[in-house]
Amino acid sequence: MRHFYRVKFRMALMLASALLIGVTQNSIAQTITTSQQGSHGGYFYSFWRNSTGSASMTLGSGGNYSCSWSNVGNFTAGKGWKPGSSSRRVGYNCGHWSCNGGGVFGLYGWTTNPLIEYYVNEKWGSSRPTGQNNYGNMTSDGGTYTIYRTQRVNAPSIQGTKTFYQYFSTRTSQNGSGNKVITFANHVNAWASKGLTLGSHDYQILLSEGYNSSGGSNATVWQQ
């Protein structure tokens, strides 16, 4: 009888260990180098790179992630939510951002009906990102942003080949270090006042992107 309970106890211990591993596995840091999307640490994540140069993304605990890239043609990486939200206050801390060449850091997402890609650019690399059309400035969260719109013609999209717009809010000067907030509703409302409307949200992430550059970033995202 005693043996029976010992076996039961061991089995329970093993089961508990397995469950614990299962629970924590998703929040253990892992480095990825191939394009993928998924969930990690309670957040949606996305990583993509093209075949030029090298890039990797390390998924940290919670909303933390870090990236490093070298002579990359283009890569994007980030953590956030699926679906996104127009009313979300996005908190972030960018502990490290270095980009020798092209790149941006900020909030990225897209909507359907209409199909729109949007960026709130907080930091960048060698040149400040702009767009085809300038819709003037707005202020939010202690910074001044310029609103741009660019048209993508016959580009692949979730609906298939599509001509669609990208909206940008780009800070007039790069944001600093420490905890920061992007009150996305301020941007949504400012865009709408210019006739730039969004549709139904798909994913929404704090993005690190590099193109024709080398660099690194380490950031954490959360919802305020």
Place this chain on the structure above:
Amino acid sequence: VAEVTPRCGNSSNPVSSFLIILSSARPAVCITAGLVSSRSRSSMTRLTLFIYAATIVAANAWSQEVPDNFVKVQGGSFNSTKSNYAGKTISDFYIGKYEITQTEWTEVMGNNPSKFKGDSLPVDTVSWYDCVEYCNRRSIKEGLKPYYDIDKNRNDPNNQTAVDDIRWTVTINAGANGYRLPTEAEWEYAAFGARLSKGYTYSGSDDIEQVAWYWQNSGEERLIGYWHWPTIENNRNQTKPIGRKEPNELGLYDMSGNVREWCWDWYGELESHGVAPTASTAESGRVWKGGGWLGAEFCCESSFRGSYEANGRGPDQGFRVCRGK
């Protein structure tokens, strides 16, 4: 494509025989089938004859020769509640069983614009303008009356699409028997299975895998997770040979997936009474339906309405045709 117009005077055609009876100045003529042999018929016999003939007409209307690779869609009410046209009615029409292949396109147009080459693959990378031209050229080639009048020298005042630099004025010859694009209502009615509709979400099934090529299953490996273009591109996703998935209730293939299919209509706003919009808005174009190999699942739903500039050409954009009688 076989001739579908009834040949009056053909004694083997019961419709023709019935028309002879009705048009005769002397109603009690001898009928080829030998059913009437005397002028002195009783009223009961005449009634019986009328019922017989009417039955033949009704039956023959459906046994009429249907063009090869076409399905005759019997009109009626949209009985799928998922349809944008639920409760509306529509007339009979013929629609192609398959999307137009590259072979069919090349035979008519003499070129193949497709990104993904293959005789049995649907033609892709064709604009709406390319497709209405195809319809007319094929109609002429087969001795049919072209359905469209295409004025390439006059900009369509209804076309407000910002990026459309073609803007031909295209109008229809109502009643012409030539090839044409389906209207959005016709496409949707057929996709939902018309009178045979089982109310599926996709055309022919609620399981997209059974009926459609879309982003998850149209490449070298099955993709999972979220739609992501770079992953799709790396997976060499592309169009697939026509007719390899299950057909819908009417026997139509690939209504969901493979290539998106152009419709006649402007995107605009769907009118409450079911009539097609008559003009574009600044940032929309013509309607496409059915989704394609590149797009997400929701695009393959029969009710989904997509828009694309009429001059747009994408590797996931093709069409199928309809025909008049």
